[in-house]
Amino acid sequence: MMRVHRYPTAITAAVTSLSVLMAVVGCARAPEQSTTGAIPDELVPSKYCNEKCHAQLTLKAAPDSIRCSVGVSWSSASFPYGAKSTTQIPKFAGKFLPGMSLTVSDGQGDAATQSGQIDNMVAQGIDVLIVSPQDASALAGAVSRAKAAGVKVVAADRNVKTDVDTYIGSDNAEAGRVAGAAVVAAHPDGARVVELAGSLGASPTIDRGDGFRKAIEGSPVHIIASQSADYDRAHGLKVMEDLLQRFGAGQIDAVYAHNDQMAFGAIQAITEAGRQNEIAVYGVDGESGALDRIKQGTYAATVGYPLVVNESVIAAAKLCAGEQIDKRIVLDSTLIDTKNVDDYRANPPQ
Numbered sequence: 001m002m003r004v005h006r007y008p009t010a011i012t013a014a015v016t017s018l019s020v021l022m023a024v025v026g027c028a029r030a031p032e033q034s035t036t037g038a039i040p041d042e043l044v045p046s047k048y049c050n051e052k053c054h055a056q057l058t059l060k061a062a063p064d065s066i067r068c069s070v071g072v073s074w075s076s077a078s079f080p081y082g083a084k085s086t087t088q089i090p091k092f093a094g095k096f097l098p099g100m101s102l103t104v105s106d107g108q109g110d111a112a113t114q115s116g117q118i119d120n121m122v123a124q125g126i127d128v129l130i131v132s133p134q135d136a137s138a139l140a141g142a143v144s145r146a147k148a149a150g151v152k153v154v155a156a157d158r159n160v161k162t163d164v165d166t167y168i169g170s171d172n173a174e175a176g177r178v179a180g181a182a183v184v185a186a187h188p189d190g191a192r193v194v195e196l197a198g199s200l201g202a203s204p205t206i207d208r209g210d211g212f213r214k215a216i217e218g219s220p221v222h223i224i225a226s227q228s229a230d231y232d233r234a235h236g237l238k239v240m241e242d243l244l245q246r247f248g249a250g251q252i253d254a255v256y257a258h259n260d261q262m263a264f265g266a267i268q269a270i271t272e273a274g275r276q277n278e279i280a281v282y283g284v285d286g287e288s289g290a291l292d293r294i295k296q297g298t299y300a301a302t303v304g305y306p307l308v309v310n311e312s313v314i315a316a317a318k319l320c321a322g323e324q325i326d327k328r329i330v331l332d333s334t335l336i337d338t339k340n341v342d343d344y345r346a347n348p349p350q
Contacts, residue, residue, distance in 0.1 A: 043096040045314060048170075048306035048331045048349060056329050057314045061321035067099040068128060068320035071121035071151075075134035075158065075202075076109040079231055079261060080287060081307070081350060082132070085157070088309040089130070097317055109199075109230075111138035118142040128152045128316045133160045135201040152319040156312040159203045165319055168311045168329045172204045175284050175303045175333040176211025176258075182301050182335055183221055183254050183282055190220030191253035194243050196229045196236050196266060198258040208258045208284060224252070229262045236265025244273050252279050260285040260302055260350075267298050286336055286349030294341045301337035304349035 045057050070093070077083045086104050093100050103121055107114030111134045118129065119142055129146050131153060133139035140162040143153055153164040183191060195212070198205035209226070216222070225243060229235040236257060243252070255270075257263035263283035270279050276298065283290065286304035293299035311329065318325050336344050 043314065045310045046306055046331070047347070048304070049311055049329075050332055053311070053329055053331060056326045057311055057318070059314055059317050059321070060323055061317070063096050063317070064098060066097050066317050066320050068316075069101045069103070069124075069126045070128045070130060070316050070320075071118070071124075071126040072102055072104045073107065073114055073118050073121065073129060073131045073133075074105070075107045075114060075132050077106040078109065079259075081157070081259075081285065081305075082106075084350060085132070085307055085309060088307065089313055092309050093313045093316075097313070100313075100317065100320070107134050109134060111135045115139060115142035118146060122146045122149050122151055126151055128154065128319050130154045130156050130312050130316055131160065131164075132157045133203075134199070136161045136203040136206075137201060152316075154312055154315045154319070156308050157204070164327075166315055166325045166327055166329060168308050168315055168331075170305050170331045170333045172207030173211035173214075174330075175305055176208035176213075177215045178211075178303045178333055178335050179208075179256060179282050179284060179301070180212040180215025180221075182303075182337070183256065183280075184216055184219045186280065186300065187221055187253060190222070192222060192224045192247075192251060193254045193256055194240075194247070194252055195223050195226035196239055196255065196257040196262040197226055198228065198231045198262075200228050205258060212256055221254075223256075229257075229265070231259050231261060233261040233265040236262030237269050238265075240266040240269035241273075244269060244275065249275065250278060254300075255279060255281045257281065257283040259283060259305075260287045260290040263299065263302070264289065264293070267293065271298070286334075286344065288345070288348045288350070291336065291341050291345045291348050294336065294338060295345070297338075301335055304332075304334045304336050304344065306331050306349040 074082050074086050077086045105117040139160050143160050144162045155164045155167040157169040159167045227239050229239045255266045260283045280300040284303045290302040
C-alpha cells in the first residue's frame with residue numbers, strides 16, 4: 001500500500017548529490033546545450049510521444065490532488081542528457097504537481113554510488129522511484145529492494161534487469177536500426193564502419209549496437225572495429241584518434257557513435273587529421289549541437305532521442321494516484337539529416 005504523507009510544495013534535492021549536480025549544470029558547455037526545455041503550459045507529454053504514448057500517459061486524477069514523494073536517481077549528470085533530465089524533471093513537476101516532493105541524486109557514473117543513493121531514498125520513505133541506471137544488471141539489486149519495500153518504479157531512458165512498474169524511453173534498438181539503415185542507404189556499394197560504443201553494460205549501449213548490426217546484416221556495410229568511449233566527448237576524441245592511426249587513409253568510410261557527444265569527439269579527430277572528406281559520421285540523440293553540425297555539413301545524421309522528462313513525471317503521478325500504467329511506453333526515434341534538419345532546429349529532441 002502506498003504510504004500517505006504531507007509534503008511541502010518546494011522541490012528538494014538530496015544533500016549528497018545537490019552540490020555535484022549544480023556544479024555539473026553550472027559548468028556545462030553553452031554551445032552544446034539545447035535551447036529547448038521550456039516548461040509547457042499544460043501537463044502533457046512531449047511532442048515525441050505519439051498517439052499511443054499519449055493514451056498511455058493520460059493522468060485521470062486532478063494534478064493538485066497528487067500527494068507523494070518521488071526519488072529521481074540518474075546514472076550521471078556529467079553529460080548533457082543527464083544534466084538536462086535532472087534539472088528539467090523538478091521544474092516540470094514543480095509547475096504542475098505542487099504536492100509532489102522530489103529528491104534528485106546523481107550517480108556520478110558509478111553503479112555502487114547510485115545503488116547506495118537509491119537505498120537511502122527508500123529508507124527516507126519515497127513512494128515512487130524514477131531511475132535511469134548506470135548499469136542494467138548492477139542496479140537490479142537496489143531496484144529490487146525498492147520494489148520489495150513497496151516503492152513504485154519508473155525506469156527512464158535506460159531499463160534495469162529486474163521488475164519495474166513501467167519503462168519509458170525511445171527504443172534504443174530502433175535508434176540503432178535507424179542509424180544503420182541510414183548508413184546502408186548512403187553507401188550502397190558498401191562501407192567500412194568503426195563503432196564508438198557507449199558505456200559497457202548499459203542497456204542503450206547493448207541495444208543501439210544490436211539494432212545497428214541487424215540493420216546492416218546482409219548488406220555490404222561492415223563494422224571493422226568497435227570500442228567503448230563511455231558516451232563521453234573527450235573519450236570519443238581519444239578513441240577516434242587511435243582508430244585513425246590504426247586505419248590509414250581510405251580504410252574507414254563511416255563512424256557510428258552511440259551518442260552525439262562521442263560523435264563530436266570523432267568529428268574533431270577526423271577534421272584535425274584532414275580526413276573529413278572520406279569519413280561520414282552518424283550518431284544518436286539529436287542535441288542542438290548535432291543539428292548545427294548537420295547544417296554545417298560536418299555530421300551526416302543523428303537519430304533523435306528525446307528526453308523523457310514530461311513522460312517520467314506523468315508516469316510517477318499516475319503511480320502515486322494508483323492508476324494503471326503500461327509496462328512499456330516508447331517514444332519516437334527519427335532520423336535527422338540535411339533533408340529535415342531545419343524542421344528540428346527550433347525544437348530539437350534534446
